[in-house]
Amino acid sequence: MIPREKYTDMMTANKAVAIAVTRARPKVVAAYPISPQTDIVEHLADYVAQGNLKAEYVRAEGEHSAMTICAAAQGTGVRTFTATASQGLAYMHEVVSATGGMRLPVVMFVANRTLMSPGGIWPEYSDSMPERDAAWLQLYVEDNQEAFDMILQAYKIAEDSRVLLPIMVCGDGYILTHTTDKVEVLSIDEVDEFLPSYKAEHAYLDVDRPTAQGIIVPPEYHMELKYQMHRAMQDAKIVIKEINTEYGDKFGRDYGGLLSTYRMEDAERAIVVMGSTVGTARQVVDQLREKGEKVGLVKLRFFRPFPNEEIAEALKDVKAIGVFDRSFSYGSTGQVFLEVRNALYEVKKPILNFIAGLGGRDIRCIDLQFMYNKLKEVEGKEKIEDPLVFVNTRGVTV
Amino acid sequence: MKLQELPDEGPYVSGDSACAGCMASNIAHNVLRILGDRTIASVPPSCMSVFAGTFPNLNWNIPYFHMQFANTAATVTGISRALKAQGKEGIVVLGMAGDGGTGDMGLQSLSGAAQRDENILYICYNNQGYENTGIQASGMTPIGAWSNTTPVRNHNTGNEYYPKDIPRILIAHEATYVATASTADINDFIRKIERAKEIEGFRYIEILSVCTPGWDVKTHLGPQLAREAIDTGFWLLLEYDKRKLTVNHDPKFKGLKEFLKKQGRFKHMTQDQFHIMEEHIRHRYQVAKSLSALDHFL
Numbered sequence: 001m002i003p004r005e006k007y008t009d010m011m012t013a014n015k016a017v018a019i020a021v022t023r024a025r026p027k028v029v030a031a032y033p034i035s036p037q038t039d040i041v042e043h044l045a046d047y048v049a050q051g052n053l054k055a056e057y058v059r060a061e062g063e064h065s066a067m068t069i070c071a072a073a074q075g076t077g078v079r080t081f082t083a084t085a086s087q088g089l090a091y092m093h094e095v096v097s098a099t100g101g102m103r104l105p106v107v108m109f110v111a112n113r114t115l116m117s118p119g120g121i122w123p124e125y126s127d128s129m130p131e132r133d134a135a136w137l138q139l140y141v142e143d144n145q146e147a148f149d150m151i152l153q154a155y156k157i158a159e160d161s162r163v164l165l166p167i168m169v170c171g172d173g174y175i176l177t178h179t180t181d182k183v184e185v186l187s188i189d190e191v192d193e194f195l196p197s198y199k200a201e202h203a204y205l206d207v208d209r210p211t212a213q214g215i216i217v218p219p220e221y222h223m224e225l226k227y228q229m230h231r232a233m234q235d236a237k238i239v240i241k242e243i244n245t246e247y248g249d250k251f252g253r254d255y256g257g258l259l260s261t262y263r264m265e266d267a268e269r270a271i272v273v274m275g276s277t278v279g280t281a282r283q284v285v286d287q288l289r290e291k292g293e294k295v296g297l298v299k300l301r302f303f304r305p306f307p308n309e310e311i312a313e314a315l316k317d318v319k320a321i322g323v324f325d326r327s328f329s330y331g332s333t334g335q336v337f338l339e340v341r342n343a344l345y346e347v348k349k350p351i352l353n354f355i356a357g358l359g360g361r362d363i364r365c366i367d368l369q370f371m372y373n374k375l376k377e378v379e380g381k382e383k384i385e386d387p388l389v390f391v392n393t394r395g396v397t398v
Numbered sequence: 399m400k401l402q403e404l405p406d407e408g409p410y411v412s413g414d415s416a417c418a419g420c421m422a423s424n425i426a427h428n429v430l431r432i433l434g435d436r437t438i439a440s441v442p443p444s445c446m447s448v449f450a451g452t453f454p455n456l457n458w459n460i461p462y463f464h465m466q467f468a469n470t471a472a473t474v475t476g477i478s479r480a481l482k483a484q485g486k487e488g489i490v491v492l493g494m495a496g497d498g499g500t501g502d503m504g505l506q507s508l509s510g511a512a513q514r515d516e517n518i519l520y521i522c523y524n525n526q527g528y529e530n531t532g533i534q535a536s537g538m539t540p541i542g543a544w545s546n547t548t549p550v551r552n553h554n555t556g557n558e559y560y561p562k563d564i565p566r567i568l569i570a571h572e573a574t575y576v577a578t579a580s581t582a583d584i585n586d587f588i589r590k591i592e593r594a595k596e597i598e599g600f601r602y603i604e605i606l607s608v609c610t611p612g613w614d615v616k617t618h619l620g621p622q623l624a625r626e627a628i629d630t631g632f633w634l635l636l637e638y639d640k641r642k643l644t645v646n647h648d649p650k651f652k653g654l655k656e657f658l659k660k661q662g663r664f665k666h667m668t669q670d671q672f673h674i675m676e677e678h679i680r681h682r683y684q685v686a687k688s689l690s691a692l693d694h695f696l
Contacts, residue, residue, distance in 0.1 A: 027483035028476065056479040061510030065472035068465060068507070072440070072476025075463055078483050094466050205438050205461035205477060207489055214464040216452040 002052045006187040013144040013176035016183045017083065017109045017169075018043035020151035022053040023191040024107075027078035027198075030058045030069035034088040035121045036173035037111035041083060067092035067099065067108075074104040075213050077204035079155065079197075082106070085173060086113035086127045093131065099166050100135025101229065102214045103202065105158035106166040107151065112140075112275070112326075113173040114359045122360020123172040125275070125327035129335045135229045137167040137236055138304040142278040144181040147171050149253055152186070156195050156243050162235040164202055172276040174360070186251060194250060233305040240302060258307035260299045261314050263289060267296030269375040270315060271322040271354070272340050274300045277363050281324075284368040295372050300336065308343040315344060320375040321351045326363075328355055333388055341387075350378040356391035367391050374398070399432070399592060401584055409435045409459040416449040419610040419617030421624065422523045423449065424581055426457075426494065429521060432591040435460055437490045438477055442470045442504065444496040445530040445609075446523070468503035470495040471511035474518040482517070490519055490595055497524040497538035500604075501562045508564075512571040512600045519594050519601045522564065525609035533612045537562045540632075541678060542671045543663045544614075550666040560678060565604055566685070569638045572695055574599030576638040580606050582624035586635055586646055593639065606633045614662020623660065630654040631679045636686055641694040645686050654679065 002019055011019070018040050021029070029048070031041035047053045056073075060066035063084050070080040084092065089110060099106055114124035128138060137157065141147045150169050158167040171177060186194075203211040217225060241257040248254025262278075263285050264270060273281045278299045288295045298314050300307075315321055321344070325334020332338065337353035344351065354371045357363040370391060378384055390396040408431035416423035422445055430437065440463040441447045447464055450457035465473040474493040481489055495504055500522040511518060527545050528534040534547040538561045544550050548557040568576045575594055579587045587605075594601040606627055608620040615623060627633035631649030638644075655672055658664040667675070 028479050030476070056483045058475065058479055059514070060472065061506060061513070065469055065475070065507045065510055068469040068472035069476035069479065072463060072465065072473045073480035073483075074476075076438075076477045076480035076484075078480045095469065098466060205463060205480075207436050207438065207461060210435075210459060210461045212451070212453075212456050212458065212462040212464070215456065215462065216448060216464065218452060221453055 001050055002047065004188045006185065006190065008182060008184045010180045011144065011183050012039070012178055012180055013147040013171050014039045014111070014178070015043055016144045016148040017151055018047065019185055020148045021081050022047050023186065023188060024079065024081070024152055024155050024195060025053065025197065026055055026081040028056045028058065028070065028073035028080045030060045030066040030080070030082050032060045032063050032066045032084070032088065034063070034085050036113055036177045037083045037085045037109065040109060063088035063092040064095060067095040070106045071095060071099040071102065071104050074106050075102060075205055077200035077206065080106050081108070083109040083111065085111040086115050089127045089131065090115055096131055096136065097134040098214060103164040103232070104166055105164055107154045107158060108166065108168045109151065110168050110170045111173045111177045112170050118359065120359045121173070123175055123326070124358055124360060125170070128168060128170045129327045131168065132304055132335065135165055136304060137165055137302065138170060139167070139302045140170045140274040140300070141176070142276060142299065144176055144183050145253070146255065147176060148183050148185065149247065149255070152191060152195055153243050153247055157236065157239050159198065160239045161201065163232050163239050165229070165232050165236065170275070175276040190251070194247070236305050237307065255301060256299070258302045258310050259314065260301065262297045262299065264296035264298065264314060266294055268294040268319045269372055269379070270296045270298055270318045271324055271368070271371055272298045272300050272311070272336065273324045274303070274336065275326065277324060277326070277357065280363060280365060281368050284365050284372065287365070288369070288372055293372070303336070303339070306339050306343070311340060311343045312347055315349065316347055318349065319379045321349050322354050322371050322375050323351065324354050324356060324371070326357045328358065337387070350381045350384055351387060352378060352384070352389055353387045354389050354391050361392065399588055401588065404431045404588070409437065410450070411457050411459050413455070414450040414457045415455070416445065417611055419608070419620045420445070420449070421581065421608040421620045422446055422525060425523050425605050425607055426450065428581060428587065429591055432588060433490050433492065433595055436488055437492050438463070439492045439494060440465060440470060440473045440477065442495050442499040443467045443530070444499055446494060446496070448530060467499050469507045470499055470504055471516070471518065471520055472507040474520065475511050475516045478517045491517070493518060493520045495520070495522055496530070497522060497526060498528045498536040501564045502537045509571065512568050512573040512602070515574055515599045517598050522602070522604040523607040524604050525607040525612055526561070527609070527612050529609045529612040538564070540675070542667050542675055544666060545663065555668070555671060556666065563682065565602070565636060565638070568602050569643065569689070569695070572641065573602060573638070575601040577602070578604045578634060578636045580624050580628055580633055580635065582621060582628055583635060583647070590637065612663070615660060619660065623657070626653065626657045630657045631683055632657060634683060634686055643686065643690045643692070643695070645690050649683065651676070651680065
């Protein structure tokens with residue numbers, strides 16, 4: 001049994017997520033196993049059996065159905081949860097998109113894993129990145145505590161009447177999902193106060209008040225709905241910050257909202273980092289700072305909505321910028337790089353795109369040191385021929 | 399309930415934009431006359447989602463949810479589970495899909511829902527092809543039938559494959575209730591929909607739906623062809639309930655050729671093809687009969 005009270009324990013991100021879900025008390029959980037997410041659905045099956053979570057637990061016959069069950073249940077007026085990774089997310093893609101368009105605040109955990117081919121079960125963002133246009137909020141967590149905290153915040157953000165969009169909480173497969181770390185679990189009472197039980201106030205299926213959801217909308221009416229999705233994303237930026245502040249005030253963990261910075265006060269070189277790599281990057285920044293190098297980092301938390309203004313503000317005083325991408329848009333660059341460079345259009349700066357960790361390749365301290373050193377080379381440069389740098393890749397000259 | 403006792407109007411309201419003579423529209427109307435307004439419906443992309451579910455015109459005066467092609471059974475599963483979690487009872491959760499959405503893409507989610515015995519009513523209006531996209535063969539198109547993807551040219555002689563038998567697949571799941579029906583036998587139709595309404599668990603009813611453009615027939619011919627389909631054995635009336643299969647009507651297999659010849663999609667058929675069709679129909683009936691001879695399944 002999970003204690004009612006606040007407690008601290010060592011646990012994997014998967015377990016932290018599953019416990020957070022019991023605290024958030026969704027009424028329907030649709031589950032399908034896929035590495036490295038599987039033990040979330042195992043834990044949840046256990047928690048339902050033990051009575052820690054009172055929910056309809058549906059063992060779907062595939063991720064396409066799992067997402068469908070969540071969307072339809074959410075559309076019937078209850079809070080839902082599912083988790084997936086990699087091929088599972090790709091398999092549910094068309095439903096992911098429909099769920100965003102139907103403004104159903106489903107919460108899903110994505111245990112980031114490479115999308116084939118080549119096959120692999122190790123971390124990469126090539127699974128969640130293709131979902132960036134599906135009208136889902138998308139955030140990447142750094143550690144297990146943040147995974148726990150953000151599941152709770154995710155429900156509150158997604159269900160806010162100014163947002164009403166689904167949200168995927170992404171965490172690095174294995175590095176977080178299968179590695180134990182200290183996690184503080186909030187008490188049931190604390191969570192109940194922060195996240196009251198769900199009451200659908202938007203359109204939902206009710207025989208006493210018939211509405212239609214997800215129907216065909218011809219061109220005459222179509223664009224306004226899409227525009228509203230955009231507006232909701234814009235408003236989500238405000239909501240994310242509000243809820244971050246509320247959570248920080250209540251529980252002492254303020255994550256900075258859309259992004260946070262580390263040792264950026266007088267930084268001359270900075271790297272934009274996401275996910276568990278932020279932890280490694282923090283250490284490298286400290287090491288380089290000890291040697292007198294003025295380096296810092298920006299931890300990008302939300303990829304959707306993308307914090308254009310905030311990132312431009314955070315990077316306005318540096319001389320060179322690196323953007324870390326753990327996925328790649330073939331024929332172009334890393335996806336985060338595209339966004340960051342777009343956000344910096346007004347403040348022209350030398351900028352490099354570091355591609356690292358694909359297929360789960362380890363991102364070591366020396367790789368991040370290499371990135372910071374590489375930025376030295378482009379400081380003050382007017383023009384960069386090719387911003388792409390494949391880090392720690394055999395056969396690639398850097 | 400008798401036909402005379404059914405309300406003239408149900409929650410599927412008039413004014414849809416179905417083709418002239420469309421039997422799917424008729425099926426929806428009659429199903430909803432029986433089910434009433436304590437029903438939540440989901441329809442996947444199909445003729446019905448277009449002719450009765452394009453904003454701002456909606457013919458479903460009940461809660462209505464439109465999802466994708468492959469996941470109707472999962473959609474109604476989600477609705478049904480959410481109702482259960484909320485403690486809402488006495489509501490029929492209806493999925494209504496065509497044959498393509500049921501037997502091809504939709505088969506996985508249908509199988510999953512049947513195996514889990516989800517508390518849903520799934521109605522397949524089987525018009526024997528992808529008619530919404532302009533008449534292409536589905537996995538449930540009859541052998542020998544013309545369609546735009548089973549052309550009759552040179553050595554091609556229409557659909558080369560036998561149709562999937564979805565009721566038999568679902569009976570193999572030991573599903574709670576599986577039936578086939580036709581508006582041509584309205585008393586049998588009413589009885590089956592009513593039975594499905596009153597029981598809980600996974601219920602599947604497949605209803606033959608004459609598609610006038612897809613079958614290449616005159617628009618007034620739907621009811622007549624539906625009747626002849628039963629008499630000729632082209633469409634069997636079956637019911638699997640309480641682990642027992644019943645064949646509700648024993649066809650005489652007479653007039654099959656004439657029945658087929660009335661349909662443009664079969665008019666090219668050779669004597670050999672008629673023979674293959676007849677063998678197939680008789681075989682399917684024999685299989686159903688032999689299964690019905692079992693005292694019970696499981």
